Amino acid sequence: MSEPLNDAALDQLFRTARTYNGYLDRAVSVDQLESIWDLMKMGPTSANALPARLIWCTSTAAKEKLAACAGGANPPKILSAPVSVIIAMDLRFHDHLPDLFPHTDAKSWFDGNDALIQATAFRNSSLQGAYFIMAARALGLDTGPMSGFSPEAVEAAFFPDEPSLKVNFISTLGYGDPNTIFERSPRPEFGRFNRVF
């Protein structure tokens, strides 16, 4: 039975953690990306389906390719971050279930059921996107998740020959520069969006 984490940890994960628009000049290594994955992959997904596929853009060329798919204020954020990440999903995730969920024939639950495939991939790759954000924060890093981009452009640029791969959202990653955050938007009290029966 676990105890609550201490206040410093709760702050780092939730209360003082913020979405960053710019980062300090401090590199993020591939080892750190692997450490994020090794935490985030432990988070639960339905039937252990793990539908997320992550594309980590660390080179200038890759970040330029991604920035060209984004709109508004997002291209300079993508270009200047140490790493910019595509959180994608594989609509053929169920091909991996004989290996990832070996004790039953879970692949057959999905074969031919496109609506279930789409909903399961979208829901669970979104869960994994949140685990990515939380794992990065747990490791002392910061993120800047974004929805302002053209999915079709990202898919054409990064997955031209893989029609089963679809982008969910994108994010920057690095050591956040506190000068680049906006004022915290309001967060509602429990009673507004929760009911207890």
Add this chain to the structure above:
Amino acid sequence: MSEPLNDAALDQLFRTARTYNGYLDRAVSVDQLESIWDLMKMGPTSANALPARLIWCTSTAAKEKLAACAGGANPPKILSAPVSVIIAMDLRFHDHLPDLFPHTDAKSWFDGNDALIQATAFRNSSLQGAYFIMAARALGLDTGPMSGFSPEAVEAAFFPDEPSLKVNFISTLGYGDPNTIFERSPRPEFGRFNRVF
């Protein structure tokens, strides 16, 4: 600039945390539910939209109503857990944006765009569902998320007069009984589902 959390915290959040099928005989208070919300509400959502709506079933009557909507092995899990939670989403979330995202007219981005409303509600309420799981773990609690239920039945039972509310997934909550967990399903190495460019 933050440092990585210590190993005990990373274990509690990710590495030794598990999905539980049953719970110890230890109550969870409404104060604890509010503490979960006060952490999870800080996690980022697109335009601070916070589309999730949580229904916390703490009474036997509420758990029985939810269990009647679930299939397979799920009804006894729902009934025996201290709390069973519906993570729902509000397809009218954008009505709250003048208040939650006050510096621009974000409501107008969504008005009349049903596809964007649906995708934004589903993606971001899923993110919030993951924040719920991580916040519960951070507070020393355990969860058992589930997709095996009839969405139509849950919506008819809990939101009969609120057609904008749709269920995303459900979960049990409590102090996990280690005798009720399954063997950990395999988790893939970085190279399998990640690419670095």
